[in-house]
Amino acid sequence: xxxxxxxxxxxxxxxxxxxxxxxxxxxxxxxxxxxxxxxxxxxxxxxxxxxxxxxxxxxxxxxxxxxxxxxxxxxxxxxxxxxxxxxxxxxxxxxxxxxxxxxxxxxxxxxxxxxxxxxxxxxxxxxxxxxxxxxxxxxxxxxxxxxxxxxxxxxxxxxxxxxxxxxxxxxxxxxxxxxxxxxxxxxxxxxxxxxxxxxxxxxxxxxxxxxxxxxxxxxxxxxxxxxxxxxxxxxxxxxxxxxxxxxxxxxxxxxxxxxxxxxxxxxxxxxxxxxxxxxxxxxxxxxxxxxxxxxxxxxxxxxxxxxxxxxxxxxxxxxxxxxxxxxxxxxxxxxxxxxxxx
Amino acid sequence: xxxxxxxxxxxxxxxxxxxxxxxxxxxxxxxxxxxxxxxxxxxxxxxxxxxxxxxxxxxxxxxxxxxxxxxxxxxxxxxxxxxxxxxxxxxxxxxxxxxxxxxxxxxxxxxxxxxxxxxxxxxxxxxxxxxxxxxxxxxxxxxxxxxxxxxxxxxxxxxxxxxxxxxxxxxxxxxxxxxxxxxxxxxxxxxxxxxxxxxxxxxxxxxxxxxxxxxxxxxxxxxxxxxxxxxxxxxxxxxxxxxxxxxxxxxxxxxxxxxxxxxxxxxxxxxxxxxxxxxxxxxxxxxxxxxxxxxxxxxxxxxxxxxxxxxxxxxxxxxxxxxxxxxxxxxxxxxxxxxxxx
Numbered sequence: 001x002x003x004x005x006x007x008x009x010x011x012x013x014x015x016x017x018x019x020x021x022x023x024x025x026x027x028x029x030x031x032x033x034x035x036x037x038x039x040x041x042x043x044x045x046x047x048x049x050x051x052x053x054x055x056x057x058x059x060x061x062x063x064x065x066x067x068x069x070x071x072x073x074x075x076x077x078x079x080x081x082x083x084x085x086x087x088x089x090x091x092x093x094x095x096x097x098x099x100x101x102x103x104x105x106x107x108x109x110x111x112x113x114x115x116x117x118x119x120x121x122x123x124x125x126x127x128x129x130x131x132x133x134x135x136x137x138x139x140x141x142x143x144x145x146x147x148x149x150x151x152x153x154x155x156x157x158x159x160x161x162x163x164x165x166x167x168x169x170x171x172x173x174x175x176x177x178x179x180x181x182x183x184x185x186x187x188x189x190x191x192x193x194x195x196x197x198x199x200x201x202x203x204x205x206x207x208x209x210x211x212x213x214x215x216x217x218x219x220x221x222x223x224x225x226x227x228x229x230x231x232x233x234x235x236x237x238x239x240x241x242x243x244x245x246x247x248x249x250x251x252x253x254x255x256x257x258x259x260x261x262x263x264x265x266x267x268x269x270x271x272x273x274x275x276x277x278x279x280x281x282x283x284x285x286x287x288x289x290x291x292x293x294x295x296x297x298x299x300x301x302x303x304x305x306x307x308x309x310x311x312x313x314x315x316x317x318x319x320x321x322x323x324x325x326x327x328x329x330x331x332x333x334x335x336x337x338x339x340x341x342x
Numbered sequence: 343x344x345x346x347x348x349x350x351x352x353x354x355x356x357x358x359x360x361x362x363x364x365x366x367x368x369x370x371x372x373x374x375x376x377x378x379x380x381x382x383x384x385x386x387x388x389x390x391x392x393x394x395x396x397x398x399x400x401x402x403x404x405x406x407x408x409x410x411x412x413x414x415x416x417x418x419x420x421x422x423x424x425x426x427x428x429x430x431x432x433x434x435x436x437x438x439x440x441x442x443x444x445x446x447x448x449x450x451x452x453x454x455x456x457x458x459x460x461x462x463x464x465x466x467x468x469x470x471x472x473x474x475x476x477x478x479x480x481x482x483x484x485x486x487x488x489x490x491x492x493x494x495x496x497x498x499x500x501x502x503x504x505x506x507x508x509x510x511x512x513x514x515x516x517x518x519x520x521x522x523x524x525x526x527x528x529x530x531x532x533x534x535x536x537x538x539x540x541x542x543x544x545x546x547x548x549x550x551x552x553x554x555x556x557x558x559x560x561x562x563x564x565x566x567x568x569x570x571x572x573x574x575x576x577x578x579x580x581x582x583x584x585x586x587x588x589x590x591x592x593x594x595x596x597x598x599x600x601x602x603x604x605x606x607x608x609x610x611x612x613x614x615x616x617x618x619x620x621x622x623x624x625x626x627x628x629x630x631x632x633x634x635x636x637x638x639x640x641x642x643x644x645x646x647x648x649x650x651x652x653x654x655x656x657x658x659x660x661x662x663x664x665x666x667x668x669x670x671x672x673x674x675x676x677x678x679x680x681x682x683x684x
Contacts, residue, residue: 233607252611259608265575266601268619269594275617277610 025078025113026321028065033079033112033321041076041110041117045093048120050085050103054136054315055111057328057337058082058169059231059254060281065325071109072282080111081281084126084135085341094120102126106139106292108281112321114341121289124296127303134310137336141173142299143291144253144280148229149177150294151287152276153249157182159226162217162243164236166206167194167334170253172311174229175201177299180307186220188213190331197334201311214239224248224271234258241267241275249274311335367420367455368663370407375421375454375663383418383452383459387435390462392427392445396478396657397453399670399679400424400511401573401596402623407667413451414624422453423623426468426477427683436462444468448481448634450623454663456683463631466638469645476652479678483515484641485633486595486622490571491519492636493629494618495591499524501568504559504585506578508548509536509676512595514653516571517543519641522649528562530555532673539676543653556581566590566613576600586615593618653677 023040026033043049061079063069071077087101097103097120105123110116126135149155161178163171166187178185179202187198187206195206207216217225224245230236235257240250241264248271268275280288302308313333316324317340324337365382368375385391403421405411413419429443439445439462447465452458468477491497503520505513508529520527521544529540529548537548549558559567566587572578577599582592583606590613610617622630644650655675658666659682666679 233611237605237607252607255608255611259606259611261605261607263579263603263605263617264601265579265594265603265619266597268617269575269597269621271619272621272625273619275605275610277607277613277615279611279614283614 023114024318025110026080026318027078031066033065033325035319035321038078038113040115043089043091043094043117045091046119047091047117048087048094048097048103048123049089049115049117050083050105050123051088052083052085052111052114052116052341053132054084054341055080055113055318055339056082056136056138056140056169057324057339058140059328061112062325062329075108075281076110076113076116078110078113078116080109080113080116080339081107082136082139083107083111083116083341084132085116087123088115090120096120097123104135104139106143106280106288112318112339119285119289122285122292124292124300127300129304130310132342133315133338133340134312136338137169137310137312138173138300138303139292139295140280141169141336142177142295143288144170145174145177145229146294146299147280147283147287147291148251148253148276148278149174149227151291152278153227153229153251153274155181155183155227159183160221160245161185162187162225162228162230162240163198163203164188164228164230164232165256166198166203168231169311169336170229170231171198172201172335175203176308178202180302186217186225194334201309214243217243221245227251229253231255232257234261237261237263241273244271244273247272247274249276251276251278253278313337315340365456366660367452368422368660369420373408375407375667377661377663380420380455382457385431385433385436385459387433388461389433389459390429390436390439390445390465391431391457391459392425392447392465393430394425394427394453394456394458394683395474396426396683397422397455397660397681398424398478398480398482398511399666399681400482401670403454404667404671417450417623418452418455418458420452420455420458422451422455422458422681423449424478424481425449425453425458425683426474427458429465430457432462438462439465446477446481448485448622448630454660454681461627461631464627464634466634466642469642471646472652474684475657475680475682476654478680479511479652479654480515480642480645481634481637482622483511483678484519484637485630486512487516487519487571488636488641489622489625489629489633490593490595490618490620491516491569493633494620495569495571495593495616497523497525497569501525502563502587503527504529504567504570504572504582505540505545506530506551506570506572506574507598508540508545510573511653511678512571512573513540514543514677517545518650520544522644528559528567536676543651556585559585563587569593571595573597574599576603579603579605583609583615583617586613589614589616591616591618593620595620655679657682
């Protein structure tokens with residue numbers, strides 16, 4: 001018996017399993033992005049494993065790269081909050097998906113990789129009429145908009161809504177959603193080109209970012225607006241409240257302009273306003289299930305019917321992930337930046 | 343024909359109609375309460391006219407007396423936000439009430455008077471087991487608690503709730519409601535006697551008002567509380583937010599400690615907290631309908647079953663309305679002060 005030959009076979013098989021179980025993924029080393037081989041994730045009982053076709057960039061990725069936004073407990077250390085792809089395998093308790101299904105998915109992390117695992121209901125059926133890159137631009141911004149506009153701020157037809165950073169991924173999604181659901185929207189953005197882009201998407205009015213923006217909002221909505229979706233925070237806080245009308249809702253989703261502000265509780269009380277702090281990534285699996293179900297039922301059909309359009313600024317190969325981050329950091333993009341993993 | 347005699351009869355009839363149409367009511371003259379004869383209100387098509395048996399005092403009455411809280415447009419200038427009484431007449435479109443019905447009512451004003459008119463659905467059936475004075479103590483505080491705890495702050499069984507001014511009308515109602523609906527409550531109040539009273543009503547813990555109260559709340563609820571119902575405002579604002587847990591709701595219902603504060607939007611966002619400004623008096627007829635329906639269906643039966651107890655500090659005749667205000671202004675009362683109009 002040739003024991004040596006058998007051991008050689010076993011080693012070869014182990015090596016092959018190792019190769020099968022490995023994948024390319026983006027890791028953060030000293031605040032830089034590095035592509036490395038790492039282990040493929042193993043889906044839990046209630047998870048699906050997705051072969052990633054494309055992954056969307058989000059501003060939170062930059063904060064995470066810089067050490068300012070650690071992943072929530074249990075989430076992948078790999079960057080990436082959304083992807084499109086094909087189901088490769090499913091956990092033992094998964095009932096809604098099967099290998100081969102084409103999906104888009106909201107992720108707590110792990111999208112900048114060849115494979116990612118996520119709870120089955122966080123992956124929903126990809127709209128058939130759009131490609132993998134456009135598809136990857138949808139989950140995070142539409143989930144964020146749905147959660148904050150419809151669930152947190154109870155948006156209803158007829159509401160007047162302000163989107164600061166109107167040409168961002170969230171802004172371009174929000175303007176389109178507001179229009180599709182019978183609401184009027186106003187935007188601020190960094191350039192005339194971005195404002196024009198938002199107006200073409202359906203915003204009623206827009207103004208280049210300056211002190212003047214709040215005077216303009218007051219003129220556009222003399223009775224006050226109903227909802228403000230705000231990634232700025234402190235710098236805009238008191239002025240946001242001053243242009244918010246009776247029972248208006250200010251949803252804070254970012255702090256690009258700082259965290260520490262003043263507040264007049266008298267105005268807040270008499271106007272019965274709400275200030276709502278909101279993030280999506282660390283939410284419970286259940287609320288994400290609810291949001292993704294709403295997207296699948298009420299939003300994705302609007303892509304196939306042409307009411308909503310994915311707004312993709314640029315698609316870059318995974319190997320250009322550092323350049324992709326630089327584009328986002330320069331604030332030059334209108335809409336989403338996408339990594340190609342095909 | 344004796345024209346003179348006929349004119350005399352007509353004058354007498356007019357005088358009698360005048361007397362029938364008059365009533366005693368409390369008016370505000372130079373920030374003092376004065377009882378005067380005034381015209382009985384005429385119910386509109388969708389209103390009921392109530393012969394008032396008893397009227398509850400509220401802290402807002404003091405603000406209104408001092409010129410700091412004018413009645414909302416269309417509301418009576420007469421003080422009084424709640425009463426018990428008997429339906430005397432109904433408007434042409436009223437379907438839910440008839441003369442003779444015994445009711446309690448939430449009012450936008452007008453309760454310190456022999457008669458008051460209000461929308462039909464703001465008056466609900468008086469619990470049969472309690473007297474007119476106890477009944478008059480219910481509408482404003484229970485409507486305020488229902489609106490703010492269940493509608494604004496989405497209170498659910500298991501929630502931990504803080505009531506500042508726990509021995510106030512709203513506090514004593516809130517502590518009992520929280521217990522009845524499976525929640526735990528913590529109170530602050532001005533004396534040991536008041537704290538003990540709240541503990542007897544079902545509060546889990548309480549502490550005399552001081553800087554120390556927030557250290558105590560932190561110890562009682564190390565993971566943070568879910569809801570704070572706060573009549574204090576600025577003085578407590580930042581500390582309230584610091585003891586509020588993940589997805590906690592701070593409902594501002596008063597400004598006894600000022601209006602101008604600081605806010606850290608970073609904590610608000612990461613903890614996904616909400617700050618909600620709330621008043622009840624100027625709300626729409628529809629939301630008040632919804633609140634009073636909920637009280638009638640879900641809360642008033644708990645008075646008849648003995649789960650909830652009206653907390654009345656003192657009943658005074660209408661002629662002692664000034665003294666009644668002095669008792670409230672001294673903050674000595676535990677529970678409600680009631681005016682007797684029988």
